[in-house]
Amino acid sequence: MTAHPETDLVATDVAELRRCCDVRTARVDGQLALLAQRTESYERDAEELASRLTRIEHGRWPLPSVAALTGLAALAVAVWQVLAS
Numbered sequence: 001m002t003a004h005p006e007t008d009l010v011a012t013d014v015a016e017l018r019r020c021c022d023v024r025t026a027r028v029d030g031q032l033a034l035l036a037q038r039t040e041s042y043e044r045d046a047e048e049l050a051s052r053l054t055r056i057e058h059g060r061w062p063l064p065s066v067a068a069l070t071g072l073a074a075l076a077v078a079v080w081q082v083l084a085s
Helices: 005-059 063-084
Strands: none
Touching: none
């Protein structure tokens, strides 16, 4: 006796479904790995930009102090010109 054709069809369909699930799972795993890699890259870029910004902030001139010194220098020049006349 041979197996029923319906049993063969069911086994074939189950095997096809299993293959489809395996393929989809592999595709999702690949996409998740890619997203994780991109996230790590974005985090490294953000940390690098934050450190660059911190270095720029520490290296900038303190504008209020420069303005105060310029005002004092202008006052000193004005007083000197008045007294020299």
